Amino acid sequence: MREIDVKLITEKVRDLCIEANTDLGEDVIQALDRAMKTEDSPLGVEILKELKENARIGREEKVPICQDTGFAVVFVELGQDVHLSGGGLREAIEEGVRQGYRDGYLRKSVCHPFTRANTGDNTPAIIHTEVVPGEKVRITVAPKGGGSENMSRVVMLTPSEGIEGIKRFVVQRVKESGSNPCPPTIVGVGIGGTFEQTALLAKKSLLRPLGSRNPDPELDGLESAILKEINQLGIGPQGLGGRTTSLAVHILMMPCHIASLPLAVNIQCHAQRHKEIVI
Amino acid sequence: MAEPIRLKTPLRDEDVAGLKSGDRVLISGVVYTGRDAAHRRLFDLLKEGKALPFDIRGQIIYYVGPTPAKPGRVLGSAGPTTSYRMDAYAPSLIERGLKGMIGKGMRSDSVKKAMAKYKAVYFAATGGAGALLAKRVKKAQVIAYEDLGPEAIRRLEVEDLPVIVINDIYGNDLYIEGEKKYRISA
Numbered sequence: 155m156r157e158i159d160v161k162l163i164t165e166k167v168r169d170l171c172i173e174a175n176t177d178l179g180e181d182v183i184q185a186l187d188r189a190m191k192t193e194d195s196p197l198g199v200e201i202l203k204e205l206k207e208n209a210r211i212g213r214e215e216k217v218p219i220c221q222d223t224g225f226a227v228v229f230v231e232l233g234q235d236v237h238l239s240g241g242g243l244r245e246a247i248e249e250g251v252r253q254g255y256r257d258g259y260l261r262k263s264v265c266h267p268f269t270r271a272n273t274g275d276n277t278p279a280i281i282h283t284e285v286v287p288g289e290k291v292r293i294t295v296a297p298k299g300g301g302s303e304n305m306s307r308v309v310m311l312t313p314s315e316g317i318e319g320i321k322r323f324v325v326q327r328v329k330e331s332g333s334n335p336c337p338p339t340i341v342g343v344g345i346g347g348t349f350e351q352t353a354l355l356a357k358k359s360l361l362r363p364l365g366s367r368n369p370d371p372e373l374d375g376l377e378s379a380i381l382k383e384i385n386q387l388g389i390g391p392q393g394l395g396g397r398t399t400s401l402a403v404h405i406l407m408m409p410c411h412i413a414s415l416p417l418a419v420n421i422q423c424h425a426q427r428h429k430e431i432v433i
Numbered sequence: 434m435a436e437p438i439r440l441k442t443p444l445r446d447e448d449v450a451g452l453k454s455g456d457r458v459l460i461s462g463v464v465y466t467g468r469d470a471a472h473r474r475l476f477d478l479l480k481e482g483k484a485l486p487f488d489i490r491g492q493i494i495y496y497v498g499p500t501p502a503k504p505g506r507v508l509g510s511a512g513p514t515t516s517y518r519m520d521a522y523a524p525s526l527i528e529r530g531l532k533g534m535i536g537k538g539m540r541s542d543s544v545k546k547a548m549a550k551y552k553a554v555y556f557a558a559t560g561g562a563g564a565l566l567a568k569r570v571k572k573a574q575v576i577a578y579e580d581l582g583p584e585a586i587r588r589l590e591v592e593d594l595p596v597i598v599i600n601d602i603y604g605n606d607l608y609i610e611g612e613k614k615y616r617i618s619a
Contacts, residue, residue: 195615196434197597204562211564212510221500221510221563221583259509261500261583270470272582301515301537301560333608334515334538336560388616392537392559394597395611425561 156289157237158433160246163293166431167250170295171226172258174429175218178209181364182401182426188365189338189391189398198396202338205391205424220425223260224297226251226279227357229430233288244281247293251279263300282354294361294430302335302423308353311415317376320345320417325383327419328400333393335421340364341384341403342420346410356420359404361428368405377403437595443491444532449552452598454605458556459593464493464535466587468514471578472522479525486577486586490530495558497535498583499567508573508589510563513537516555520544527553535596539608549602556596557607569594 183206190202212219228247232238238246255262255276262276307327311319324343331339344355368374381403390396401424410416434457440448442462452458465487467475478485496516500509516536523534524547532553537560540548548555558566572590579585599607 195611197611200434201559204559204565208559208562208565211568215564217503217564217567218500218510219564220561221498221512222514223500259501259503261498261509263498263583270473272584274582304515332539332612333557334517336537386617388612388614390611390615392557393539393608393611394557395607395613395615397615423561 155235155237157239158291160238160241160243162433163243163246163291164250164253166293166433167228167247167295168254168257170293170429170431171251171254171260171297174295174297174427175223175258175260176212176216178212178219178425178427179363182424183209185364185401186424189401193391193396193398195390195394195396197394198391198398201391201394202398218260220299221261222263222299222301223255224299224427225264226255226276227296227298228279228281229294229296229358229361230281230283231286231292232283233290234285235289236291243283247279247281248277251277291433292430293433294428296361296428299423299425302339302421305331305335305421306356306419308349308416308418310349311417313413313415315415319415321376321380321383323417324380324403324419325387328384328421329387329389331421332389336423337389337393338391338398338401338424340422340424340426341380341400342422343403343405344418344420345405345407345416347408347416348411349416351408352416352418353420355406355408356418359406360420360422360426362404364402364426370407373405373407377405442493444493445491446552449532449554449602452554452601453603454598454601454607454610456598458596458598460493460596461592461594462590464495464589464591464594466497466499466589467494468496468498468584469518470581470584471586472519474578476522476525479529487588489526491532493533493535494526494531495535495589500563500583502573508567508570511567511570512563513558513560516540523547527551540600545600545604545606548600549604552602554598554602555600557599558594558596566594
């Protein structure tokens with residue numbers, strides 16, 4: 155049994171919130187570089203350059219790349235041989251978010267659904283905890299912006315709709331989203347599970363580095379096929395027309411009920427922010 | 434690509450009439466920030482027949498909720514938010530003299546109709562380029578609804594804020610035309 159003081163978790167979550175919002179991953183930068191080479195629209199190329207320059211400013215000046223510094227989504231893999239001391243895990247994470255959004259000059263974007271009164275410190279956080287073997291704790295902070303989240307959907311397809319139905323729904327979702335989610339986007343897709351599980355799969359699929367292949371060859375092929383159709387839509391960078399509507403499609407799949415074919419599409423803007431640490 | 438057009442605020446009808454969908458524009462002067470909650474309040478004031486917290490005639494509203502300014506800076510990151518959420522409120526503001534809106538994403542038909550009728554234009558700034566865009570903001574001051582935090586109305590002084598005309602007063606829409614131009618039919 156290993157003992158970890160939750161103060162350490164607070165400190166790490168604080169730092170991860172700031173880092174995720176200011177330092178865009180190298181995998182995204184490389185995906186933007188690749189897109190610049192294949193983009194036919196001169197204006198589209200200009201926009202991709204702007205996004206790259208924006209990321210450079212964020213990294214060098216330690217300022218958020220986007221003013222929407224998001225809802226703090228936190229994934230925790232908690233080793234079952236870890237004993238957390240000094241307080242509760244949820245409170246430790248919330249405190250880390252509170253400190254990170256305050257000390258990092260990040261925007262507080264969480265409010266009451268009816269009155270729209272801001273909670274003032276970007277809490278509560280959305281926390282997904284999984285207990286795993288071992289004596290380590292892995293924490294991933296993935297701030298999620300509202301503009302692209304608003305374009306996301308869950309649908310319960312009938313099994314007869316099959317792979318074609320999945321493709322059709324995902325491509326249609328991107329088409330209808332148009333310029334709203336700040337294309338170029340990354341399209342996270344969850345297939346299977348239950349109503350809530352499929353949404354979580356879609357979100358988790360966004361944590362995979364851009365440019366990496368899906369380990370399942372069938373899903374890898376499906377990702378490429380959907381991406382090809384999406385990039386024929388013509389929406390392009392910022393929706394102004396072009397080839398680069400999405401940088402990638404990521405799929406996570408699990409078995410589902412014999413009656414169902416759950417599908418979730420979680421749209422992510424180019425600010426695919428996530429930072430993780432293993433304690 | 435053609436050189437960008439330089440515009441100074443406030444905008445006159447002839448400024449707006451000279452803009453075409455697809456034009457790149459550099460805006461200098463004053464723009465006001467406002468997004469969801471502020472629009473709701475402005476709309477309620479109009480419904481009650483009360484005065485708005487600033488004279489809206491000839492002005493531009495930038496749909497943005499910036500991050501807090503770091504010490505020694507004017508403003509935090511400040512890119513556009515998605516505009517359709519302001520569609521329910523925009524026509525009333527346009528009718529009262531609002532000349533420009535900066536955001537991102539498609540507008541509704543009622544907003545487009547109001548723009549054509551009362552001569553107003555819709556610009557897009559690059560969504561997700563908040564760090565870059567903030568460099569064009571030279572002064573920032575909260576003028577109303579401080580309690581709304583990031584959603585408060587701010588008076589910004591901008592210099593060469595880069596935007597693109599999406600909807601002009603002639604019924605053109607760059608989102609529709611751009612997509613059509615690059616679409617590959619299956």
